[in-house]
Amino acid sequence: MLSATRKRAERGYRISNAFIRMDAREEFNYPLGFGMRSLSSLVPVVTFFFIAQFVGTQGAAVGYDYYTFVVIGLIGMGVLGAGLQSLSSSLARTINLGRLEMLLVEPIRWRVLPFVLVQWQIVVSFTTAAIVFGGSLFFGASYRWQGLPAAVLILLLGLAATLGIGILNASLKVLSKRADPVLAIYGVAASILSGTFYSVEVLPDWIRPLAWLLPHTYVLQALRRVMMPAGADLPGPSAWQASLALVGFCLVLYPLGLWIYGRAFEYGRRAGLLSGY
Amino acid sequence: MPEPVIRVENVVKVYEPSEWWMRILLRSSVDEPVLALDGVSLDVEQGTICAVVGPNGAGKSTLFRILTGLTTPTSGSASIAGWDCETESAKIRSRVGFMPAEDRTIWLRHTCRENLEFHGRLQGLREAKIQRRVTETLDMVGLGHAADRAGFALSSGMRARLMLARALFHEPDFLILDEPTGAVDPVGSYELIELIKRITREADLAVLLSSHRIDEIEALHDRVLLLNEGRMVFWGDLDVLRSEWEQPHITIDFDTRNAARSAERILSALDGVDTVSCADGQLVLDTELPIGSLLHQLNGSLDGIESLSRSRMRLQELLAKILRADSEGGS
Numbered sequence: 001m002l003s004a005t006r007k008r009a010e011r012g013y014r015i016s017n018a019f020i021r022m023d024a025r026e027e028f029n030y031p032l033g034f035g036m037r038s039l040s041s042l043v044p045v046v047t048f049f050f051i052a053q054f055v056g057t058q059g060a061a062v063g064y065d066y067y068t069f070v071v072i073g074l075i076g077m078g079v080l081g082a083g084l085q086s087l088s089s090s091l092a093r094t095i096n097l098g099r100l101e102m103l104l105v106e107p108i109r110w111r112v113l114p115f116v117l118v119q120w121q122i123v124v125s126f127t128t129a130a131i132v133f134g135g136s137l138f139f140g141a142s143y144r145w146q147g148l149p150a151a152v153l154i155l156l157l158g159l160a161a162t163l164g165i166g167i168l169n170a171s172l173k174v175l176s177k178r179a180d181p182v183l184a185i186y187g188v189a190a191s192i193l194s195g196t197f198y199s200v201e202v203l204p205d206w207i208r209p210l211a212w213l214l215p216h217t218y219v220l221q222a223l224r225r226v227m228m229p230a231g232a233d234l235p236g237p238s239a240w241q242a243s244l245a246l247v248g249f250c251l252v253l254y255p256l257g258l259w260i261y262g263r264a265f266e267y268g269r270r271a272g273l274l275s276g277y
Numbered sequence: 278m279p280e281p282v283i284r285v286e287n288v289v290k291v292y293e294p295s296e297w298w299m300r301i302l303l304r305s306s307v308d309e310p311v312l313a314l315d316g317v318s319l320d321v322e323q324g325t326i327c328a329v330v331g332p333n334g335a336g337k338s339t340l341f342r343i344l345t346g347l348t349t350p351t352s353g354s355a356s357i358a359g360w361d362c363e364t365e366s367a368k369i370r371s372r373v374g375f376m377p378a379e380d381r382t383i384w385l386r387h388t389c390r391e392n393l394e395f396h397g398r399l400q401g402l403r404e405a406k407i408q409r410r411v412t413e414t415l416d417m418v419g420l421g422h423a424a425d426r427a428g429f430a431l432s433s434g435m436r437a438r439l440m441l442a443r444a445l446f447h448e449p450d451f452l453i454l455d456e457p458t459g460a461v462d463p464v465g466s467y468e469l470i471e472l473i474k475r476i477t478r479e480a481d482l483a484v485l486l487s488s489h490r491i492d493e494i495e496a497l498h499d500r501v502l503l504l505n506e507g508r509m510v511f512w513g514d515l516d517v518l519r520s521e522w523e524q525p526h527i528t529i530d531f532d533t534r535n536a537a538r539s540a541e542r543i544l545s546a547l548d549g550v551d552t553v554s555c556a557d558g559q560l561v562l563d564t565e566l567p568i569g570s571l572l573h574q575l576n577g578s579l580d581g582i583e584s585l586s587r588s589r590m591r592l593q594e595l596l597a598k599i600l601r602a603d604s605e606g607g608s
Contacts, residue, residue, distance in 0.1 A: 011401045018398030022384060022391070029386045098381035105345045106399040107371035176302035272292055272313075272339070272348040273303070 015108055016116055023120030041128045044074055045135040064230040068143065071136040072227055073196035075129045076220045079155045082118070082125030083162030084187070087170045088180050090117040095177055104274060110265050111258055114167045122159065129155070147226030150239065154226065157246040158219030164253025165215075171257070171264035175273060190216040201235055215249045218242040281320030282483045283327075283344070283451060288353035290314040290339050290507075313339040315507040316353070321500075323450070326477055326484040328494045330596065331504035337487040338378070340504075341455050344485070345375055357451055371400060374444030378455040378487075380436040385428035389420055389439050392428060393446055400447040414442040418472065434465035441469070445476065452477075454486040458493060470496050491593040503599060510603045519589075522599055524563050526588045527571065531558045536581035543574055553594070563590070563598075 027034050052067035094100045094117065104110065137143075169182035193203065194216035200208060211217045222242035225231040237245070268274045292311040295303070314336045321327045329337045342348040343355050346366025355362040357369045384392050390411050397407035415421045418438040423431065431439060437457060444452055457473065458466035470493050477484050488494055494501060494515070501518060503511040511518055531537040534557065541555045544562060550571075553561040564571070568587065572579065590598075 014398045014401055018395050021398075022387065022395050025391065026384070026386055098379050099384075101347065101377060102375075102382040103399075104347060105370055105373070105375045106396070107367060107401070108399055109367065172302060175299065179302060269347065270349050271295070271299075272290075272342065274347050 012112075015112060016119060019116040020119045020123070024123075027120065027124070038128065038131060041078070041131050042135045045071065045132055045139060048074070049139040064228055064234070065142060067136070067139070068141040068228055069199075069224060070197055071132065071141050072223050073220055075132050076155070076158065076216070076223050077190075077194075077196050078132065079122075079125045079129050080158050080162045080190075080216055080219060082121050083159040084166050084169075084183060084190075085180075086118040086121035086125075087114050087163070087166040088173055088183060090121065091170055091173050092178065100274065111262060114163070114170055114258075114261065118163065118166070126155075142229055143227050144229050144231065147231070150226040151223050154219060154222045154239070154243060154246070157243060157250070158215055161215035161219075161246050161249040161253055164250060164257045167257030167261050168253070171261040174261070174264045174268050186214075190214055193217065195220050199235070212245075215246055215253075218245045218249075222246075279322045279324075281322050282358050283319070283321035283485060284357075285317055285319045285340070285344075285355045286353055288314050288317045288340070288343060288350045288355055290336070290343065290348070291351045312507050314343075314350070314504075315509075317502075317504070317507075317509050318353075319502050319509075319512055321451075321483045321485055323483050324477065324481045326474070326486060326497050326499040327502055328497050328499065329485060329487040329502045329504065330489075330494055331510075332600065334506070335504035336507040337504060338455060339507075341375075341453055341485070341487065344369075344453055345373065346370065371447070372450050374447070374449035374452045376440045376444040376452070376454045376457055378459055380433065380440060380460065383428040383436055383439060383443075388425045388427055389415060389431070389442070390424045392439060393443060396443050396446050402447060410446055410448075414446050417445065417476065418442045419468075433460040434462060434469070437461050437465070437469060438472075441472070445480075448480075450482065452482050452484040452486075454484065456487050456489065458488065458490060463492075466490065466493060467496070491591075491596065495592050503596065505600050505603045508603065510599055515592075518599075519595065523590050523595055524565050526553060526590055527562045527564060527568060528584075528586050528588060529560045529562070529582055530584045531560065531578075531581045532583055533581060534558050536578055540575055540578055540581075543578075544571060547571075547574065563594075 048070045049067060052065075052070065055066060091100075094103065103113065108116075165182060165186055169180055172179065172181055189210070193200065193207070193211040194214050195211065196216075200211045200217060200221075203211060218237070219242070221234070221236050222239040224234055225239040225242070228234070265274070290313045292307055292313055294307045294309060317336070317340060319327065329340065331337055339348065343350050344357065344362055346362055346369060349363045358372060360368045362369060384395065387395070393411045393414065394407055397410060402410070411424065412421070415424050418441050420435060420438050420442060423435060428436065428439070437460065441454075441457065444454070452473075454473070458469050461469060473484065473486070474497065476482065486497070498515055500513060501511065501515050502509065503518075511521075529537070529540065531540065537555055537558045537560045541552055541560050544550050544560075545552045547566070549564055549566055551563040553563050555561070562571070568585065575582075
C-alpha cells in the first residue's frame with residue numbers, strides 16, 4: 001500500500017518535473033520577451049502610485065492607505081488570474097501547436113493535465129507578485145510583515161479555488177477549442193465586484209451580496225486583513241472566515257470541475273474531437 | 278502461428294453530426310452520419326509489419342486513433358496485448374510507441390535530447406535510464422550527432438527520425454506509425470523504411486504503419502490492409518494480393534501509331550482484355566489471355582509488330598485497379 005502510494009508520488013513528481021522543465025525552457029528561450037513582461041508588471045505599480053496621490057484623501061478618510069490597498073488587489077488579481085486563465089491559454093497553445101494528441105497518447109491520466117499544464121504559469125504569477133510587492137515598497141506602500149506567511153497561504157487557497165473554475169472552463173475549451181465562456185462571465189464579474197481597486201462597501205446594496213459569491217472577493221478581503229497595517233479595521237469577514245469560505249469553494253469547485261472535465265474528455269473522445277483544432 | 282498482439286475485430290466507427298449545443302461551441306462539417314470504418318478486422322503478430330494503405334479518407338487515421346485510445350469504436354473491438362483499447366487505453370499507452378503524421382508534435386524550440394527527455398519523464402522512466410536511452414535511441418535512428426540541435430533546425434527527414442526515436446524511446450512492444458515518411462524525400466524515406474524494418478526484426482516489434490507510398494509498401498513486403506471509404510478491401514500478404522488480383526501486362530511495340538491504334542481497337546473488344554495505354558506506337562494491355570490468342574486476333578497486322586513482352590503489373594496499378602473495382606461494387 002505504502003509502496004504503491006510512493007510509486008504514484010514518484011510518478012507524479014516525474015510528470016510534474018517534465019512539464020515544468022519544458023515550460024521553463026520554452027520561456028527562457030525568449031529572454032527579452034520574458035524580461036519585458038516581468039518589467040511591465042511594474043507599470044500599474046507606478047500608475048497607481050500617482051492615482052493614490054490623487055485620491056489619497058479618500059482612503060485616509062476611511063482609515064487606510066489606498067496605495068497599499070490597491071497594490072494588494074493587483075497582487076491578488078495577478079495570482080488568481082493565473083489560476084483562472086493559465087489552463088485555458090496553455091490548453092489553447094497545446095491544441096494549436098498540435099501537441100495535445102501527442103500528450104493524450106502518453107501514459108498520463110487526462111485528469112492530471114489541468115495541473116501540470118499550469119505549473120509554470122503559477123510560478124511566473126508568484127514571481128510577478130513578488131516584483132509588484134517589491135516595487136510597491138519602493139513607492140512607499142506599507143505592509144504588516146508578520147502577515148506575509150498567511151498571505152501566501154491565502155493566495156495558494158485562492159489559486160486552488162480559481163483553478164477549479166479554470167478547470168470548468170477548460171472542459172468547454174476541450175470541445176470548443178477557442179471559446180472561454182466561463183472565464184468571460186466570471187472575469188467580468190470578478191473585475192467589477194471583487195474589490196480590486198475599491199472596497200466592495202462602495203457597491204450598491206442590491207449588488208453587494210453577489211460579490212461574496214466570488215472566490216476573488218474572499219481572497220482580496222483576507223489578504224488585506226492580514227497585510228494592511230489597518231487591516232483589522234476593514235469591514236467584512238475576518239481572514240479566518242474568508243479562508244474557510246475559500247476552502248468551501250475548493251470543496252465544491254474541484255470535484256465539480258474535474259467531473260465535468262472528465263465528461264467533456266469522454267464526449268470529445270467518442271465524437272473524435274480530441275485531436276482536432 | 279504466433280498469437281496476434283494487435284487485434285481488431287469487426288470495428289465500425291460512425292462520426293455522428295454534433296448536437297445543437299455542440300454546434301454553438303464548434304462548427305462542424307458533419308451534417309449526416311459518416312461511416313469512417315465499416316467492419317474492419319485485422320491481426321498483427323509480434324515481429325511483423327502491417328501496412329495500412331488507402332486513399333485519403335479511407336479510415337487509416339481513425340483506425341490508429343481507436344488503437345491509441347483517442348477515439349472509441351461505435352461497435353466491434355480493438356485490443357493490444359489483450360488490453361481493450363476503449364477501456365484500458367492507459368495500460369496500452371505505456372506499451373505502444375506512436376509516431377503521428379505531423380512533425381508539429383515535436384517541441385521545435387527544444388533540442389532532440391530535451392524532446393526525448395520530456396517523453397521519457399512522461400513515461401515514468403528514471404533519470405539514469407532516460408540519459409542512457411537518449412544516447413541509444415538517437416544513435417539507433419542516426420541522429421547521434423544532432424542530439425543538441427533544436428527541432429526547428431532539423432530537416433524534415435531528421436524530424437521524422439526524431440519522432441521515430443521518441444516512439445521507440447520507452448522500449449515499446451508495438452509501434453503505430455502514421456505516415457512516417459509523409460514529409461520525407463524518396464531517399465530519406467527509403468532509409469527510414471529500412472530502419473523500421475531492421476528495428477522491427479531486432480526488437481521483435483508488432484508494427485502497424487500507414488503510407489501513401491507504393492514503393493514503401495513494396496519494400497516492406499509484409500502484410501497489407503487495404504482500406505477504401507472505411508471498407509476493408511483486402512487484408513493479407515502482398516504475395517496473395519498479387520496472386521488474387523494481378524494480371525500480367527502485355528506490351529506490344531508497333532512500327533506506326535496507326536498500327537498500334539488499329540490493334541487496340543481489335544484487342545480491346547475481346548472479353549478479358551483492358552487497355553492500359555496506347556501511345557507512341559506502344560500498346561499496353563492488361564489481360565490473362567495467352568499471347569498466341571492475341572496474335573491470332575491480329576492476324577492481319579502482325580507485320581507491324583516490332584517487339585512483344587509480358588511484364589508484372591506495377592503495385593500502384595494493381596491497388597488502383599482493386600480500389601476502382603471496390604468503388605464500383607460499393608456504389
